[in-house]
Amino acid sequence: MQAVSPSTSPAAAVATPPAHAQVPPNVARATTEPAWVRRLLIGTALVFLSLFLFVPLVSVFAEAFKKGWDVYVAAITEPDAVAAIWLTLTAAVIAVPLNLVFGVAAAWAIAKFDFRGKSVLLTFIDLPFSVSPVIAGLIYVLVFGLQGWFGEWLMANDYKVIFAVPGIVLATVFVTFPFVARELIPLMQAQGQEQEEAARVLGASGWQTFWKVTLPNVKWGLLYGVILCNARAMGEFGAVSVVSGHVRGQTNTLPLHIEILYNEYQFAASFAVASLLASLALVTLVLKYIVERRVQQELKQSQTSTH
Amino acid sequence: MLFFWKKPFAALVAATLALGAASAHADATLLNVSYDVTREFYKDYNQAFAKHWKQTTGETLTLNQSHGGSSKQAGSVVAGLAADVITMNQASDIDILAERGGLVPADWAKRLPNNSAPTTSVTVILVRKGNPKAIKDWADLAKPGISVVIPNPKTSGNGRYTYLAAWGSVIKAGGKPEQAKALVTQLFANVPVFDGGGRAATTTFAQRNIGDALVTFESEVPLIQSEFSGDYQVVYPKTTILAENPVSVVDKVVDKKGTRKQAEAYLKYLYSDEGQAIAVKHNLRPRNPALLKQYQAKFIGLPTFTVDEVFGGWKKAQADHFRDGGIYDQITAAGRK
Amino acid sequence: MFLSKTLLRRHTVLPGFDLALGLTLLYLCLIVLIPLSAAFLRTTELTWPQFVDTVTSPRVVASYKLTFGTSLLAAVVNAFFGLLVAWVLVRYDFFGRRIVDALVDLPFALPTAVAGITLTGLYAGNGWIGRWLEPLGLKVAFTPVGIFVAMTFIGLPFVVRTVQPILEDMASELEEAAATLGASRWQSFSKVVFPILLPALLTGFALAFARALGEYGSIIFIAGNMPMVSEITPLLIITKLEQYDYAGATAIAVVMLVMSFILLLAINGLQAWTRKRQGK
Numbered sequence: 039m040q041a042v043s044p045s046t047s048p049a050a051a052v053a054t055p056p057a058h059a060q061v062p063p064n065v066a067r068a069t070t071e072p073a074w075v076r077r078l079l080i081g082t083a084l085v086f087l088s089l090f091l092f093v094p095l096v097s098v099f100a101e102a103f104k105k106g107w108d109v110y111v112a113a114i115t116e117p118d119a120v121a122a123i124w125l126t127l128t129a130a131v132i133a134v135p136l137n138l139v140f141g142v143a144a145a146w147a148i149a150k151f152d153f154r155g156k157s158v159l160l161t162f163i164d165l166p167f168s169v170s171p172v173i174a175g176l177i178y179v180l181v182f183g184l185q186g187w188f189g190e191w192l193m194a195n196d197y198k199v200i201f202a203v204p205g206i207v208l209a210t211v212f213v214t215f216p217f218v219a220r221e222l223i224p225l226m227q228a229q230g231q232e233q234e235e236a237a238r239v240l241g242a243s244g245w246q247t248f249w250k251v252t253l254p255n256v257k258w259g260l261l262y263g264v265i266l267c268n269a270r271a272m273g274e275f276g277a278v279s280v281v282s283g284h285v286r287g288q289t290n291t292l293p294l295h296i297e298i299l300y301n302e303y304q305f306a307a308s309f310a311v312a313s314l315l316a317s318l319a320l321v322t323l324v325l326k327y328i329v330e331r332r333v334q335q336e337l338k339q340s341q342t343s344t345h
Numbered sequence: 346m347l348f349f350w351k352k353p354f355a356a357l358v359a360a361t362l363a364l365g366a367a368s369a370h371a372d373a374t375l376l377n378v379s380y381d382v383t384r385e386f387y388k389d390y391n392q393a394f395a396k397h398w399k400q401t402t403g404e405t406l407t408l409n410q411s412h413g414g415s416s417k418q419a420g421s422v423v424a425g426l427a428a429d430v431i432t433m434n435q436a437s438d439i440d441i442l443a444e445r446g447g448l449v450p451a452d453w454a455k456r457l458p459n460n461s462a463p464t465t466s467v468t469v470i471l472v473r474k475g476n477p478k479a480i481k482d483w484a485d486l487a488k489p490g491i492s493v494v495i496p497n498p499k500t501s502g503n504g505r506y507t508y509l510a511a512w513g514s515v516i517k518a519g520g521k522p523e524q525a526k527a528l529v530t531q532l533f534a535n536v537p538v539f540d541g542g543g544r545a546a547t548t549t550f551a552q553r554n555i556g557d558a559l560v561t562f563e564s565e566v567p568l569i570q571s572e573f574s575g576d577y578q579v580v581y582p583k584t585t586i587l588a589e590n591p592v593s594v595v596d597k598v599v600d601k602k603g604t605r606k607q608a609e610a611y612l613k614y615l616y617s618d619e620g621q622a623i624a625v626k627h628n629l630r631p632r633n634p635a636l637l638k639q640y641q642a643k644f645i646g647l648p649t650f651t652v653d654e655v656f657g658g659w660k661k662a663q664a665d666h667f668r669d670g671g672i673y674d675q676i677t678a679a680g681r682k
Numbered sequence: 683m684f685l686s687k688t689l690l691r692r693h694t695v696l697p698g699f700d701l702a703l704g705l706t707l708l709y710l711c712l713i714v715l716i717p718l719s720a721a722f723l724r725t726t727e728l729t730w731p732q733f734v735d736t737v738t739s740p741r742v743v744a745s746y747k748l749t750f751g752t753s754l755l756a757a758v759v760n761a762f763f764g765l766l767v768a769w770v771l772v773r774y775d776f777f778g779r780r781i782v783d784a785l786v787d788l789p790f791a792l793p794t795a796v797a798g799i800t801l802t803g804l805y806a807g808n809g810w811i812g813r814w815l816e817p818l819g820l821k822v823a824f825t826p827v828g829i830f831v832a833m834t835f836i837g838l839p840f841v842v843r844t845v846q847p848i849l850e851d852m853a854s855e856l857e858e859a860a861a862t863l864g865a866s867r868w869q870s871f872s873k874v875v876f877p878i879l880l881p882a883l884l885t886g887f888a889l890a891f892a893r894a895l896g897e898y899g900s901i902i903f904i905a906g907n908m909p910m911v912s913e914i915t916p917l918l919i920i921t922k923l924e925q926y927d928y929a930g931a932t933a934i935a936v937v938m939l940v941m942s943f944i945l946l947l948a949i950n951g952l953q954a955w956t957r958k959r960q961g962k
Contacts, residue, residue: 071867076774083770086763087782090835093810094800095788101803140709147702153689157954161947162710165718168892168942170916171794171899173721173935176923180720180932184425184446187720193425201426211713220889224844224882227957228851234696244697262843266790273793275899276916283426284411284418285376293793293899298412300799301544302384303572305552312796319792323784416924423926441926497907499921538824539907553806553823668925669739677909678740 098316101309113299113307114314121287122295123314128203129278129291130271133210137267141218142260146248148219149226150234160223166215171276174212178205178281201283206291209277214267221263225256265322273315372405373607378428380415380438380502381542382565386627387432393623394614398607406607414542415502422448422595429599429608432592434502435652436460437659439593448597462589463615464629467649468510469585471550471559471566474576478557482582483511486558487531494556495536496546498673502588503543505667507560508533510586512666513655517584517648530676551577562588563644564628587649590629718939724932736933745915750941752826753894756833761887764841765879771842772849786843789836794899801832802904824906829914832901837890844886845879852878881957888949895942 070076103110113119144163148156166174180186182199192199199205233255237247253260275293283289290298292315299308379387391408398406411418411426419438422428423445433439442448454461472480478491486493498504511532515525540546543561550559551573558580561569566579592612599605614620621631630644631637637644656662666672685700725733736742770776771783789797805812805822815822822828852875860870898916906912915938922931 070773075867079766080770080774080776083763083767084782087767087786089811090831090838091785091788094792094797094804094835095785097800097804097810098792098796101800136709140706143702143709144706147699147706150696151694151699151703152691153699153703154691155689157947157950159706159710160950161943162714164888164892164946164950165939165943166714166896167889168895168946169718169939170896170919170935172916172919172923173932173939176928176931176935177717177720179424180724180928181717182425185423189425198427200424201421208713212717215713220885221843224885225847228848228882231694231696235694238695238697247696248698259847262787265787266839269787269790273790273796275793275795283421284413286410286412288409293795296793297795298384300548300795301381301412301542303544303548303568308799309796312793312799315793315796316788319788319790320784323787327780327784414924416926420923420926445926497921500917500924536908537906541902541907545903553803554808555806555824663925669736669922669927669930674741674909 095316098309099313101305102313103306104309105306109306110310113304113310118287118290118298119292119295119311122290122292122311125203125206125290126272126292129207129210130268132207133214133271134264134268136211137214138218138260138264140215141220141222141263141267144219145222145226145256146252148223149229150231163216163219166212169212171213171274171278172280174277175209175280178208178212200281201285201289203289205281206278206289209281210271210274213274213277214271217267217270218260218263221259221266222256225259226252229255268322269319272318372407373604374407374409375429375604375607375611376409376411376427377430377432377611378411378418378422378426379432380418380434381412381544382503382562383432384410384412385568386624386629389626390615390620390623393619394611397614397619398610404607408611414500416500427598427602428595429602429604430592430594430612432590434588434590435505435659436589436591437663438502439591440660442593442595446597448595449593450596453593454591456594457592457612458616459632460589460591461593462591463612463620463632464590464624465632466562466564466588466590466628466630467585467647468506468560468588469563469566470580470582471561471569471577472557472580474578476578476580480558480580483514483528483532486511486560487528487535489531489535491535491558492537492556493532493535494538494540494546494550494559495533496543497539497541498667501540501542501546503546503561504539505662506562506586506588508666508673509652509656509662510560510582513586513650514582514584516655517650526672526676533673533676563630567628581645581647584648584650587651589651721932721939722936724929725936727929728933733933736930737937741909741913742915742918742934744910745913745918746938746941748826748829748912749895749915749938750945752830752833753891756830756837756894757887757891759834760837760841760890761883764838764886764890765845765883768842768845768849772846786839789838794836794897795903797835797900798832798903801835801900802828805831805904823904824912826905826912828904828906829901829912832904833894833897836897836900837894840889840893841883841886844882844889848879848882877956881953884949884953884956888946888953891949892942892946895938 071079148160179200181188182192182205183189184193188199199208233251234247237251242250273293274291275297278291279294279297282291282294284294286298292311296308296311299305299311377387377391387410391410395406395408398404411428413421415433415435415438419431419433419441422431422442431439431442436454439449439453443451443453457463470480470486472478478485480486480491485491495507496504498508508529511529512525515528516522537555538549540549543565547559547561547565547569549555551569563579570577592615594605594608594612599608615624616632618633621633621636624631625636625640625643628643652659652662656665664671685703689703690699728736767786771779771786792800802823803809805815805828807813807816807821807823809823812822820827822831856874857870860874865873898914901914902917905914905917907917915934919931919934922928922934
């Protein structure tokens with residue numbers, strides 16, 4: 039059973055420096071690996087990350103700027119590119135909040151209660167991850183396309199779902215479905231129900247318990263989940279490709295636009311647009327860091343003020 | 346709490362919707378659903394046609410383009426993508442519109458001259474400068490030790506044409522189907538990677554320096570020469586296939602939208618002098634005999650055959666060769682053990 | 683209410699079960715289950731012999747083996763290295779640690795197609811990494827090895843990010859107690875720390891596995907797409923669609939869905955069991 043100690047509070051999750059480094063030296067000696075093991079582990083981790091992470095990232099930017107700054111700027115200010123940026127943002131802005139609400143509801147049900155069929159539910163939630171994007175797009179074509187369930191009715195009433203923005207949003211929602219839920223669930227499971235039960239026993243209503251006890255505890259998991267959801271929503275290629283229609287300047291998202299540029303042999307331009315998405319990722323990571331620092335400062339202040 | 350970006354994005358969404366609504370009030374709009382490699386051509390052609398239409402009728406026409414793999418695009422139109430015209434590189438992709446959903450009549454090909462194909466191209470071989478492996482014809486590509494880059498015939502019209510060109514070259518020289526099958530088997534055993542489309546295959550050949558030769562459409566070659574810093578030369582085989590690029594109005598859509606007049610004029614203009622000249626500029630072979638003669642240095646005359654002549658039409662070719670379990674599948678299963 | 687009465691195993695004071703579960707189920711049905719059922723229904727257009735024919739053809743079976751095999755391998759590698767990376771990030775302080783920590787999320791952010799193009803460029807014969815590996819005889823791009831590399835890339839953050847919070851939250855007293863009782867570092871890790879991490883590790887593994895199974899954009903460029911050798915199942919689904927054979931495409935997809943579902947269910951069940959053993 040895990041003891042509720044100060045190190046389980048959210049602020050300690052912001053490990054700067056690692057909490058482990060603050061223990062007295064004789065304790066550290068007993069609970070830390072010898073230096074050579076440490077260095078070996080760090081080295082291995084870094085080599086692994088380099089091969090699979092850092093080098094690809096650097097090469098995106100290297101390719102983007104291969105033809106110089108002018109080509110870079112032209113690539114991202116061209117009208118089709120701008121239209122793609124707007125469309126991508128629209129899809130993300132709708133998909134992420136929807137999946138956020140769902141994720142929180144699902145995590146609450148799964149982590150705080152014991153019920154039959156939990157594993158089955160979890161597996162269904164995981165399923166969109168493993169569905170090939172081609173199928174993810176195809177199923178919506180099967181439902182809303184002209185040959186599908188609602189196709190004739192939609193065409194008769196001139197509602198456009200597939201090959202228009204709503205279809206793209208649906209495909210995006212589908213592929214980013216599990217992100218928030220799957221970030222929150224292990225975290226909420228590890229935290230258990232004791233704090234919420236204590237709050238209830240002390241007279242808090244359901245909503246108060248949720249807002250004031252549960253949510254603050256999972257702030258970081260929630261933020262991670264939203265960030266991942268957003269990043270995937272903006273970067274989704276396969277599923278959107280099926281439902282998009284590829285009409286230039288209208289139904290192309292950023293990833294599709296990158297493919298178009300690549301197929302026109304405009305490699306520097308395509309990597310330029312790709313670097314936009316990579317930069318967005320870096321920006322959100324920086325934002326995450328800033329928010330974490332802010333909260334850590336708040337916590338420090340509240341601790342010094344109460345002592 | 347965390348959603349400090351919610352308000353500006355809500356404004357973004359509203360603005361996008363408003364933009365969408367605004368653009369709906371312009372004069373007529375046509376959507377041309379086309380295959381992958383016609384991007385550059387239609388950019389120029391659309392400009393020219395819009396100008397011509399404005400001059401002759403005074404109406405402002407907005408022309409939208411959609412490009413992608415040919416069968417995928419045709420599939421999208423069948424599934425409801427509202428194309429006013431469809432411009433493909435094999436007839437079977439337009440036949441499918443007639444078969445599924447009756448979007449065009451079954452005799453669509455007869456409505457315009459030359460089987461409704463205003464432009465054509467031929468399949469040629471691209472080799473490294475100096476032709477170090479001395480590749481001259483289809484048989485050379487099938488020799489052991491040669492590696493040839495061809496897009497996946499299962500997903501690319503370009504790839505299918507290559508397959509049929511190699512097969513047909515044997516038949517046209519008097520060979521039997523078994524000999525053709527042997528040649529094609531060896532040819533495809535020499536392919537190191539099957540990219541999804543013609544452009545991806547070109548990238549593999551020119552950017553990643555894989556393969557001794559690339560087989561693609563003649564219309565692609567000048568673009569490759571100009572975009573890639575390496576040096577390549579074109580080899581015209583002794584005989585090759587003529588890829589006809591059929592076009593059609595999508596009747597169901599234009600009748601609903603009321604754009605039949607514009608759509609038909611758009612396609613007809615492809616046969617006009619200006620339309621054919623733009624085709625020439627983008628290395629598509631025109632139908633206009635005078636232009637062909639004028640540019641015979643560019644469009645080298647060589648014996649060609651069509652899919653109809655050698656294979657009995659696209660429907661039969663698809664059924665015999667490319668459907669699952671067809672001859673292509675048999676060949677690739679055998680060739681890679 | 684209805685859901686509580688039928689499903690809950692224990693009485694609880696916490697409210698909101700019906701609301702939360704109801705909302706979850708509704709959303710799940712609308713967005714996931716009903717559209718997926720469209721795929722199943724399309725498949726029923728085939729007769730049973732046709733269905734079996736389609737999904738047991740040699741090329742399709744080879745693609746199942748390839749897709750599931752490499753996904754599993756990539757997930758295992760990610761589980762091992764993900765745990766290592768999480769450990770290193772939480773327990774040690776080194777130069778650039780914070781940057782590395784932030785960058786771990788990158789595979790999520792890069793659009794799949796860009797990841798595919800980038801990885802292909804890197805690992806091809808004339809790429810930055812490929813040019814060192816090829817002389818050693820290791821061809822990566824356009825082989826199943828390339829597929830493995832792409833799958834490892836995209837699954838990398840899953841294990842790290844699910845294990846990291848648990849590791850950070852872990853009370854150091856447990857290890858200190860183990861040390862005082864005479865455990866070596868390795869014993870302390872394997873018998874005290876690892877069991878606590880195991881449920882999260884399994885979750886991360888399942889996620890990485892599921893993601894690799896479903897991936898298309900980042901793999902299709904680096905795979906050679908050679909029939910029977912390096913064709914992934916999603917590609918076969920597309921070739922079916924190219925022939926306008928919707929029923930055949932959904933048939934292959936349905937088999938993949940069912941297999942994925944069973945595997946994921948097994949992993950999630952295992953994870954639930956390990957949590958129960960820890961007394962949660």
